Amino acid sequence: MNPQNSRPEDLLYRPHMSFWWWLQKRNYFLFMVRELSAVFVGLFALISLVGVYRLSQGEDTYQLYLSALQTPAARVLFVVILLFSLYHTLTWIHLTPMIMVMRIGSKTVPPILVLIASYLAWMVISLILFYLLMVD
């Protein structure tokens, strides 16, 4: 290049971001995992949608669906979905105190209390839901 004849902006070195940027730092990788947990959340929603559809097609078809849920492949899939679902929950709860600023009067509630309250809410909601699902 000929600096004398170039405009200043042409002499700039413009960096390029690698496709593998998310592997270059531990926090970037964890971020990607967190984002990809949404795939398994969506997948579970789809599986539920298929279930509702099979339900609408009659008892025999629905039985086939239930049997499919008990195959070895389904076991692996649900374990993976569960792991990512829990990762989604934990990361979501931990991000909540940053976003939800609770104020009583003019004082701010310490973030750690918001975090504990979120965990407690999750526990209580889960117990109630578990009871409702299992008990008829």
Next chain:
Amino acid sequence: MSTIKITVNRYNPEKSSERYTQSYTIPYKEDMVVLDALNYIKNHVDGTLTHRWSCRMGVCGSCGMMINGDPKLSCATFLRDYYPGEVQVDALAHFPVIRDLVIDMSDFMDKLVEIKPWIIRSEEKPLEEGEYLQSPDELNLYRQFSMCINCMICYSACPVYGHDQSFLGPAAIALAHRYNMDSRDEGQDQRAEIIGSHEGIWGCTFVGECTRVCPKHVDPAAAIQRSKVQLTKEYFLSWIWPRGKR
């Protein structure tokens, strides 16, 4: 005498359109920071090394650069945390490089101004009515976000900005939030048009690195997410109550 090796990723467009690394082995003392090392190199070894610095105490925001892959202030990064290993220094990531460790910050400067970083009043109070009063609690609502020293380290850590420089970025949005939360300010609507645009808060995916690397603990990620909540609330409320100020 103890020594330490500093490897700098350099750039000189008058020599080449590619970057190149150059290593320097210099005397090491326990109290040295990376800035001391760079100044030693410039003063005693290689006068062509180019870098920005000013206050050397972490308040001016001039000396941001990549140190072993992490964006940091060179005046606040101690060599002893890397010694006896090598210290690799590079220009602040995601910005065009002018020369060596000096980056082009014009994009950042434009964005800072764009979000209107000043108190906006619908009507200015006349001087005779005296000053605007603000309680300590009102100050605490925005104080954290006012601590930004414009070092651009958060932009270096943000992969969204790294991919797409049209993104407003952490510091600019945090600064907008600082003014939005200021009890004296009445400019939220004006700023909402800017930070609520597609290149504003909505591009942020809450990676959170900006908050982690900020040397002043400004927490731009929190500012952005809170703005998202606020603007979403207002967006849906404006369907029910479309006209006028509430």
Next chain:
Amino acid sequence: MAVRVKTIDPIWWGLFSAGGTLAAFLLPVHVIVTGVGIAFGWVSPQVLSYPRMIALLENPLLQIYLFLLISLPLFHWAHRFRFVLMDLGLRNLKTPVAVLCYGVAMVGTLLAALLLFLFF
């Protein structure tokens, strides 16, 4: 404050946020009971049995619950996945990616609505 936000980003973010919160608090138990539990036989198949499900889905409140349980997580996935694809370099395909992601979520939502509200 009256706000004229020219983009519809708040809609997608609002849905993403609602879906994320719902999924965070409710999904693990659903996955444990109707997923892992059924698959490994720890939960009696009676829990998901045809007569029980048909009876439960006659209740409009449960129809709405199941609708939200399907629709909102789909929008949560759509919004996050759209940005993941952009972060992986598909930035020049911004519009097709958005249409694809939100489109899938909308189709899923429509199907869920048709099945749950019209059929049951």
